[in-house]
Amino acid sequence: MPPKRTRAxxxxxxxxxxxxxxxxxxKVKSGVRNQAEAKLNQxxxxEAAGTIRTSCKR
Known part of the structure; x- marks a missing residue:
């Protein structure tokens, strides 16, 4: 029996x-990449300013 075809x-x-x-x-990959680059730049x-802070979001 052949598989049923959907309208799509x-x-x-x-x-x-x-x-x-x-x-x-x-789009999602691009957004994630942009966020990662922004965080890395931050x-x-x-680090250059000597003000490294850590945060933990849950």
């Missing part, structure tokens, strides 16, 4: 969904 598979909607997910993933400047 029949209309090309699957590829649009995959493209959308890939774009969202790219730590480097704090």
């Amino acid at each position: 598979q029949g209309t090309g909607e699957t590829s649009r969904t995959e493209t959308g997910l890939a774009m969202e993933t790219s 730590l480097e400047h704090s």
Whole structure:
């Protein structure tokens, strides 16, 4: 018995969904990378100024 086709598979909607997910993933990765770079810059400047602080967020 062949697998059932969904409406999404029949209309090309699957590829649009995959493209959308890939774009969202790219945006999230970019955002995380930007946050990491900003934190690294902050730590480097704090270290240079001798004002290193630690924080623990939970």
